[in-house]
Amino acid sequence: xxxxxxxxxxxxxxxxxxxxxxxxxxxxxxxxxxxxxxxxxxxxxxxxxxxxxxxxxxxxxxxxxxxxxxxxxxxxxxxxxxxxxxxxxxxxxxxxxxxxxxxxxxxxxxxxxxxxxxxxxxxxxxxxxxxxxxxxxxxxxxxxxxxxxxxxxxxxxxxxxxxxxxxxxxxxxxxxxxxxxxxxxxxxxxxxxxxxxxxxxxxxxxxxxxxxxxxxxxxxxxxxxxxxxxxxxxxxxxxxxxxxxxxxxxxxxxxxxxxxxxxxxxxxxxxxxxxxxxxxxxxxxxxxxxxxxxxxxxxxxxx
Amino acid sequence: xxxxxxxxxxxxxxxxxxxxxxxxxxxxxxxxxxxxxxxxxxxxxxxxxxxxxxxxxxxxxxxxxxxxxxxxxxxxxxxxxxxxxxxxxxxxxxxxxxxxxxxxxxxxxxxxxxxxxxxxxxxxxxxxxxxxxxxxxxxxxxxxxxxxxxxxxxxxxxxxxxxxxxxxxxxxxxxxxxxxxxxxxxxxxxxxxxxxxxxxxxxxxxxxxxxxxxxxxxxxxxxxxxxxxxxxxxxxxxxxxxxxxxxxxxxxxxxxxxxxxxxxxxxxxxxxxxxxxxxxxxxxxxxxxxxxxxxxxxxxxxxx
Numbered sequence: 001x002x003x004x005x006x007x008x009x010x011x012x013x014x015x016x017x018x019x020x021x022x023x024x025x026x027x028x029x030x031x032x033x034x035x036x037x038x039x040x041x042x043x044x045x046x047x048x049x050x051x052x053x054x055x056x057x058x059x060x061x062x063x064x065x066x067x068x069x070x071x072x073x074x075x076x077x078x079x080x081x082x083x084x085x086x087x088x089x090x091x092x093x094x095x096x097x098x099x100x101x102x103x104x105x106x107x108x109x110x111x112x113x114x115x116x117x118x119x120x121x122x123x124x125x126x127x128x129x130x131x132x133x134x135x136x137x138x139x140x141x142x143x144x145x146x147x148x149x150x151x152x153x154x155x156x157x158x159x160x161x162x163x164x165x166x167x168x169x170x171x172x173x174x175x176x177x178x179x180x181x182x183x184x185x186x187x188x189x190x191x192x193x194x195x196x197x198x199x200x201x202x203x204x205x206x207x208x209x210x211x212x213x214x215x216x217x218x219x220x221x222x223x224x225x226x227x228x229x230x231x232x233x234x235x236x237x238x239x240x241x242x243x244x245x246x247x248x249x250x251x252x253x254x255x256x257x258x259x260x261x262x263x264x265x266x267x268x269x270x271x272x273x274x275x276x277x278x279x280x281x282x283x284x285x286x287x288x289x290x291x292x293x294x295x296x297x298x299x300x301x302x303x
Numbered sequence: 304x305x306x307x308x309x310x311x312x313x314x315x316x317x318x319x320x321x322x323x324x325x326x327x328x329x330x331x332x333x334x335x336x337x338x339x340x341x342x343x344x345x346x347x348x349x350x351x352x353x354x355x356x357x358x359x360x361x362x363x364x365x366x367x368x369x370x371x372x373x374x375x376x377x378x379x380x381x382x383x384x385x386x387x388x389x390x391x392x393x394x395x396x397x398x399x400x401x402x403x404x405x406x407x408x409x410x411x412x413x414x415x416x417x418x419x420x421x422x423x424x425x426x427x428x429x430x431x432x433x434x435x436x437x438x439x440x441x442x443x444x445x446x447x448x449x450x451x452x453x454x455x456x457x458x459x460x461x462x463x464x465x466x467x468x469x470x471x472x473x474x475x476x477x478x479x480x481x482x483x484x485x486x487x488x489x490x491x492x493x494x495x496x497x498x499x500x501x502x503x504x505x506x507x508x509x510x511x512x513x514x515x516x517x518x519x520x521x522x523x524x525x526x527x528x529x530x531x532x533x534x535x536x537x538x539x540x541x542x543x544x545x546x547x548x549x550x551x552x553x554x555x556x557x558x559x560x561x562x563x564x565x566x567x568x569x570x571x572x573x574x575x576x577x578x579x580x581x582x583x584x585x586x587x588x589x590x591x592x593x594x595x596x597x598x599x600x601x602x603x604x605x606x607x
């Protein structure tokens with residue numbers, strides 16, 4: 001079994017190459033400085049997602065047809081009551097963007113967490129136990145990675161259905177294999193190290209070795225992959241919602257807002273542009289946090 | 304090498320089998336395939352007939368073998384909505400998708416590779432930073448939003464290009480550009496990294512000492528060494544392009560497989576969903592197989 005040519009595996013990210021290409025921070029010997037801007041951005045998003053209901057000026061579903069399609073406050077015709085304008089039903093854009101942050105981040109976080117845990121479990125057992133179990137598990141992983149991510153997600157949505165819980169499940173099924181592949185290849189290296197051999201000779205039970213000695217040594221790269229995955233998950237969720245097969249109203253998600261605003265795009269630019277900017281902002285924030293973690297904690301990792 | 308060829312083809316075959324198993328399991332996941340594969344409004348009697356007729360009352364392994372036989376014969380069932388074989392719908396949609404994906408890929412290479420070379424070779428740090436920024440930003444842009452923004456600017460505000468549709472060359476511009484923005488950013492990053500590495504190697508230093516012209520060093524020698532990982536990556540990137548095309552097609556009402564699969568999901572036209580997934584998977588894996596084989600032919604080191 002070699003991993004060098006996993007069939008159709010979508011590369012987890014281009015980040016390692018970027019890293020090599022920005023050697024200033026990584027290879028200068030010192031540790032890269034904490035990216036303050038990135039941390040603030042991520043913190044803002046998380047705060048908006050958690051406390052959004054209290055921060056938002058209006059409830060997300062408050063319809064006010066008299067105020068429909070108001071532009072943002074800085075544009076002619078805008079009012080200070082609706083800083084970022086309103087949509088076709090007069091709902092406040094700012095409040096809906098904040099509500100969207102909650103759904104988008106919660107979906108991404110839950111999906112990443114669950115697929116991470118499941119993938120780690122499979123990768124750990126397959127890598128440590130080896131043999132036929134490993135071969136079978138890795139073929140299955142290959143099959144999952146052989147399909148373009150969004151296509152697999154669409155196939156799953158077709159059977160499981162749409163909505164918040166189902167979308168999380170879809171994303172978990174579409175994503176766990178990447179963790180399994182990463183963890184298994186890391187376990188293969190850790191398994192060879194002396195402390196594992198010594199533990200085995202000392203008669204420590206395999207389960208204990210796996211959990212106490214092997215797992216902590218592969219966790220770094222898992223965490224890095226997970227943070228990088230949050231960005232991917234946000235894009236996937238918003239793509240599905242945009243296609244109409246993701247989050248369903250009355251829930252709000254950025255992708256859904258974009259799809260709703262399409263019809264009015266010609267004269268109400270804010271309906272599509274603002275949610276799009278939120279997606280880009282969130283993905284960039286989490287990606288650069290992940291990139292920093294990658295350089296800091298896993299410089300030679302094989303993400 | 305022949306052994307490697309054969310093993311690689313064997314692996315592809317096994318993975319394909321597993322994908323059919325995956326799709327097979329998906330139809331059984333909800334319990335009753337008859338409910339999924341027949342129109343929602345069908346009667347209980349017709350469901351029962353369907354179950355017996357398609358052998359759904361038999362053991363699962365037997366069902367899977369039957370299913371495999373049908374799939375191998377290209378029989379994915381009949382679309383409920385359009386009343387014709389699902390495979391024909393997919394065949395018809397494949398052309399526009401491949402045209403779009405191919406053009407997007409070409410454009411990405413023409414944008415991404417020169418940008419990457421510039422970033423690696425330029426002595427000015429701002430070039431590196433600019434390309435780095437493009438690379439990160441491009442990968443954070445969801446393709447559907449890029450598409451809509453391009454439509455807003457180039458079709459609605461400046462009415463230069465059509466908002467959506469399929470046909471004449473001008474219909475290709477915005478969708479292909481949408482795909483190229485996300486893919487070229489990834490290619491630019493990869494090219495830059497590999498070129499930087501190639502430029503650091505000893506033989507390049509030697510050539511410079513020997514006084515070969517900088518263009519010749521860059522394009523002939525460094526690029527050739529950097530090109531192998533790029534070629535491999537392009538094969539993998541094709542999956543991303545296909546995924547991007549699915550979403551992009553929806554923005555531009557492009558009559559490809561992305562449009563078909565979303566319509567099929569929304570109308571619960573499961574045979575079409577199945578056909579799209581299996582045909583796309585097959586296509587994607589064949590392309591990766593070809594890229595791998597090409598890689599071996601190109602790289603003498605693997606030919607031992």
